[in-house]
Amino acid sequence: MGTREQIVDAANRLFYQQGFEATSFAAIAEAVGISRGNFYYHFKTKDEILQAVIEARLASTRQMLAEWAGDSADPLVRVRRFIEIVITNRGDIERYGCPVGTLTNELAKLDHPARAHAVGVFELFRAWLCEQFEELGADTQADDLAMHVLAFSQGVATLSNAFHDSDFVSREAYRINTWLTERLPSHTAADGAR
Amino acid sequence: MGTREQIVDAANRLFYQQGFEATSFAAIAEAVGISRGNFYYHFKTKDEILQAVIEARLASTRQMLAEWAGDSADPLVRVRRFIEIVITNRGDIERYGCPVGTLTNELAKLDHPARAHAVGVFELFRAWLCEQFEELGADTQADDLAMHVLAFSQGVATLSNAFHDSDFVSREAYRINTWLTERLPSHTAADGAR
DNA sequence: GTCTATATCGGGATAGAC
DNA sequence: GTCTATCCCGATATAGAC
Numbered sequence: 001m002g003t004r005e006q007i008v009d010a011a012n013r014l015f016y017q018q019g020f021e022a023t024s025f026a027a028i029a030e031a032v033g034i035s036r037g038n039f040y041y042h043f044k045t046k047d048e049i050l051q052a053v054i055e056a057r058l059a060s061t062r063q064m065l066a067e068w069a070g071d072s073a074d075p076l077v078r079v080r081r082f083i084e085i086v087i088t089n090r091g092d093i094e095r096y097g098c099p100v101g102t103l104t105n106e107l108a109k110l111d112h113p114a115r116a117h118a119v120g121v122f123e124l125f126r127a128w129l130c131e132q133f134e135e136l137g138a139d140t141q142a143d144d145l146a147m148h149v150l151a152f153s154q155g156v157a158t159l160s161n162a163f164h165d166s167d168f169v170s171r172e173a174y175r176i177n178t179w180l181t182e183r184l185p186s187h188t189a190a191d192g193a194r
Numbered sequence: 195m196g197t198r199e200q201i202v203d204a205a206n207r208l209f210y211q212q213g214f215e216a217t218s219f220a221a222i223a224e225a226v227g228i229s230r231g232n233f234y235y236h237f238k239t240k241d242e243i244l245q246a247v248i249e250a251r252l253a254s255t256r257q258m259l260a261e262w263a264g265d266s267a268d269p270l271v272r273v274r275r276f277i278e279i280v281i282t283n284r285g286d287i288e289r290y291g292c293p294v295g296t297l298t299n300e301l302a303k304l305d306h307p308a309r310a311h312a313v314g315v316f317e318l319f320r321a322w323l324c325e326q327f328e329e330l331g332a333d334t335q336a337d338d339l340a341m342h343v344l345a346f347s348q349g350v351a352t353l354s355n356a357f358h359d360s361d362f363v364s365r366e367a368y369r370i371n372t373w374l375t376e377r378l379p380s381h382t383a384a385d386g387a388r
Numbered sequence: 389g390t391c392t393a394t395a396t397c398g399g400g401a402t403a404g405a406c
Numbered sequence: 407g408t409c410t411a412t413c414c415c416g417a418t419a420t421a422g423a424c
Contacts, residue, residue: 003407019303021216024399038408040401097299101352105291106300108355109213119356147353147362148369155349158295159341161302162313168341175342197389218417232390234419 004042006032012053016092016099020050020106047114054117057099061121065128075132076184079149082129083176086156086169094164098157100125126150136184145183152176198236200226206247210286210293214244214300241308248311251293255315259322269326270378273343276323277370280350280363288358292351294319320344330378339377346370 001009010031014023025046029039043049068081086093096102100121107115129146138145156172159165195203204225208217219240223230237243262275280287290296294315301309323340332339350366353359 017303019215019300021213022304025401026399034407035409036400037402037410041407044401046400096303098352101356102299102303104356105296105352106213109211109290109296110216122353122356144365147359148366151349151353151366152345153349154352155345155347158292158299158348158352159316159345162295162298162316171338172342172345219419220417228389229391230418231392231420235389238419240418 003034007042008052008056011049012056015053015103017096020103021110050114051117054114057121058124061124065124075135079129079132079180080177082149083173086153087173090160090166090169093157093160097161098154101154101157197228201236202246202250205243206250209247209297211290214297215304244308245311248308251315252318255318259318269329273323273326273374274371276343277367280347281367284354284360284363287351287354291355292348295348295351
């Protein structure tokens with residue numbers, strides 16, 4: 001892996017764990033194992049590296065969503081796959097929150113020009129979920145349902161981060177899986193919440 | 195209003211709008227109209243003023259919840275009063291997010307000792323909502339329902355902040371009000387979602 | 389209680405040698 | 407491409423006059 005990629009990788013992680021503003025160039029350089037001076041050969045400003053981090057997140061999200069689409073032919077299973085994230089990543093979420101929601105909010109408070117770019121990750125999830133609901137036959141309200149599932153993930157992430165309560169996460173995941181089943185009665189009970 | 199109170203008031207607002215770390219002493223001093231030097235007569239460190247801000251938020255939250263409790267004898271109406279916040283404060287939420295969720299997450303990322311103190315505001319809402327659900331007869335799962343309503347508020351706040359979509363907020367508020375009615379069928383349809 | 393002046397530190401950013 | 411050395415600025419924090 002080239003130095004530039006290592007920098008983006010370390011910055012990605014540190015921006016998530018410490019926040020964008022709280023992460024210094026020195027911390028990133030140290031994490032990669034290069035000098036601060038070398039840093040500036042790859043990135044001129046802090047905004048440049050933020051942009052690179054956001055692009056990396058957009059790319060990895062696109063890839064993940066494409067993989068999920070390939071994992072199952074059933075859109076309902078795919079939506080459940082999304083819901084699963086809050087369980088799979090509960091450790092990181094308890095410590096740092098959702099990487100998407102926390103970054104977009106920080107950039108909103110900073111009135112940072114890259115805010116809209118960061119919201120793009122949300123837009124990928126939203127559009128992907130919307131497609132799943134459209135395939136499930138919820139044509140007019142597909143986007144509404146997509147936003148509801150997204151809201152679930154953000155509510156769970158914020159409270160899980162505040163209260164450090166894994167059981168709460170499980171209960172909410174179970175609840176929305178049930179909601180999903182009731183909402184789409186065209187599917188059999190075998191697809192129900194687990 | 196004394197100088198100290200003015201400082202806490204300005205810091206409270208700026209911490210919300212810009213974030214804790216991004217807010218400098220100079221900005222607070224300027225907002226109040228005093229010099230930076232005078233500032234240190236009232237607060238020795240930034241952590242001291244953070245503590246004062248959190249205490250102010252705890253106090254104002256307690257007062258607000260007490261007022262809500264006095265507004266109606268029906269616990270269901272009181273819960274709906276909580277849900278209304280996301281509508282009433284939608285302008286600020288779109289710009290800055292939820293003051294409670296965004297601060298607790300920022301302090302989590304900073305690994306700041308005051309994090310637990312800030313979570314106290316969430317605990318006030320949680321306990322208050324829990325009481326309402328207990329009065330509604332949901333004894334064993336009252337806290338679960340309280341957390342679900344809290345999660346609603348955080349999910350809506352984060353996405354409203356990202357997408358700047360007021361209609362989404364209204365739809366989600368309507369949705370959880372409906373959920374509330376269906377969840378507690380002991381009440382008449384006249385209490386239903388509006 | 390409030391001010392000006394100043395110390396000290398860490399951050400982003402640059403210059404230039406290797 | 408990577409390094410050391412350095413500049414500049416803004417931030418926290420202190421000292422001391424009024």
